[in-house]
Amino acid sequence: MPSRKHQRAPETQREEEHSPRVRSLWSGTITFGLVSIPVDLLTAVRPRQTAMKLVDSEGHALGRQYHCSKEGKQLDYDDLVRGYQTDDGEMIVITDQEFESVAPEMSADIELRSFVPIEQIPALYFQKPYFLAPAGKSAKAYVLLAATMERTGKVAIGSFVMRGHEYLVAIVPDNGVLRLDTLRYADEIRTPASIGLPKRSKVAASKVTAFSKEIESLTHKELKIAELEDQDARQLQALVEAKQQQHDDVIHPKGAEAAEDTEDGAGAKVIDLMEVLRKSLSKSTVVRTAETSEPIDLAQRRAQRDARSAPAKKKSAPAKAKRKTARKRARRS
Secondary structure: OOOOOOOOOHHHHHHHHHOOOOOOOEEEEEEEOOEEEEEEEEEOOOOOOOOOOOEOOOOOEOOOOEEOOOOOOEEOHHHOOEEEEOOOOOEEEEOHHHHHHHOOOOOOEEEEEEEEEHHHOOHHHEEEEEEEEEOOOOHHHHHHHHHHHHHHOEEEEEEEEEOOEEEEEEEEEEOOEEEEEEEOOHHHOOOOHHHOOOOOOOOOHHHHHHHHHHHHHOOOOOOOHHHHOOHHHHHHHHHHHHHHHOOOOOOOOOOOOOOOOOOOOOOOOOOOHHHHHHHHOOOOOOOOOOOOOOOOOHHHHHHHHHHHHHHHHHHHHHHHHHHHHHHHHHHHO
16 A cells, blocks of 8 residues: 655644643454454544534523423433334334343454455445554554555454444554544445436547546646645634634633533433522522513512511420420439
């Protein structure tokens, strides 16, 4: 496999130099035949800079709530179950025990099944890239495997289990390091015929020549990395920095964190923020939402407070008398 030198834009290099060290997502072992190489799995991509959070006008993170579309009622996390929808539209409920019974067996191995030329894997099958890093004292074996695969022009096909899910993967040598790409399964790929694309047909040679000239006029020997940069994200970042320097619309939120999904798609536990607020305040505190808020009558509030405290005072008198009697008996003895 020919060696390729990756060009990095100056801005990207500076960001990578100051970015925090990437943590390992998974640790295991590459196994095939009698070979065993411990490795760590590291993500090869970063979140887009344009990613933003939904907050209210004061910058407080929003919580997630679940509602039943049929009955229109709010559901607690304990009310949620897994449902598998069949091709005919029926929903089959799967319990946690049933789901665990068909889950893949936990393993710390990337089991390689075969080695094939990379041209044999269509581009549509590649899903998400990761880096494999040598773990422990496996650096020599790691480098040897990468060099051998690169010299023979082969990539490895295998599978491994991470967070209860089995992934089909391809391990690709990439300039002395090993890259792991998760692969889509065959039933996830649509064919051109299935979506109505035209079949391949013959075209006039003169039109091919005309198109070739247009392509040749825009042909470059090397790809400009700047063409792969997200210009919209950079403009958004510049806007944010300008507003931050001018202290325009800068919010310092205080409150609950947003409830986010885990990487495997499981929903986060729903938290009723108003209920948490009520429990944190005293029993005499009245909490109203914006929709039900009314003017506060201080006189009425004092009357309600006195009414609640009055029975407590009456009940406290006998208790004091009992304590005094107990003290007298203790002194006499």
